[in-house]
Amino acid sequence: MPEIGGSDLFVLEFGDILHYYSPYTLTLFLLALIFTGLAILSRPEGQVDIAFGGDAYYAKETAVSEMRFRRFMTIACGLATMGAMGSGDIFNFTLFASLVGITNVGIVAAVKSRHVLDAAYEYGIVAMVATLPLFGGAALILATTGTLSIPALAAGAIAVPPVGKALLALGVIGEGMAPFYAAKAEMFRAPGAPYVIMCSLSSLLIFLRVVEIAITI
């Protein structure tokens, strides 16, 4: 087993479904945990618009109540990301990845303006279509090797087909497309700063994790 993430620090077994943390995944897990904590604690950012050609400026106040839904989605997204980091079962990982996709749709779609909703809709279709390679890859791996447990696959009794790994990676790329759509909708300029960053962070983390999985198995 090529232990690119270092040796296991912790293993929680339910039969062959298990959760494990290596130094690599533990680092990613802590990143997600810290950012979820920050999202819970932080208040929405207040924005300042400068009036062009003068000294005047407008300060916009954003109340917490407007941001409740997005904060909830951010916390859910953080929990899903943490689950994806620790999971030692490929199908559980794909489920967590698609949960990250759904919550990212929620974060992007929380702004009630037409072009943001257009972008969220496009992203939602991408995320939904991406479940085909995601689950398809997991199903192919299950069909050829007879197991979904990452340590069992890494032990290498039967070689994992490269097409299965490729489909899995493709699916995660599709689920993690949210930052591009958030950028397309200029959401980084919309009020409610800390929550939008969760799109980028969760996409980055699930992508780093699927790279580790694809190399390990």
Next chain:
Amino acid sequence: MIPDYSIGLLVAFASAGVAFFALMRETDGLHRLLLTDLIEVVTLAFIALVGTDLAEALILPGLVVGVSELIALSEIYRVKEGYVRPPAAGLRIEVMESAPGILAAILVVYGIVLSGFSGGAVAGLGVIFYFLCRDHSERFELIETASGYSWVFWIVAFFVFMLLPQYWFFAVMLAGSAILVKVLAKMSLIGTMRGGPNA
């Protein structure tokens, strides 16, 4: 002789190709939403092709993910297009005014006898039938709360299975009745979806 799995895989990949091609050509928003559902079905076919007990257990979460994404996208589409449906009156069929009471009662009693997931579905069907035909002026928060708590009991039953296996009979009964209430409550909400303030 080509193995069955390979043939199935070939068919699934061909269907995926057709679905993606259709999605590429289609420009209308609503039609694209419907086409993504086509892709979801191919996804389920990929899992179903494995054909083991494990695959059967994996189809359900796959289906749930697909359905929840579909519901979320439909809601986004509705909001972005600004569609607001006026609340419509219930079914106006004379037989339905007198029939639902006894039929709903039979279905609910039979569902409770069955118990578990299928029992919840049968009993839920009875409640849907009742709500569809009769007026609905129930406290929906109460139904949702009952559904949530029974889900928690279901999970508690699973923890009993794992941590205290000697109490398996208690856990079986708890899981069976909790999932009955949960499915019944969730399904009964469908019977009330006709716009208006409660929907």
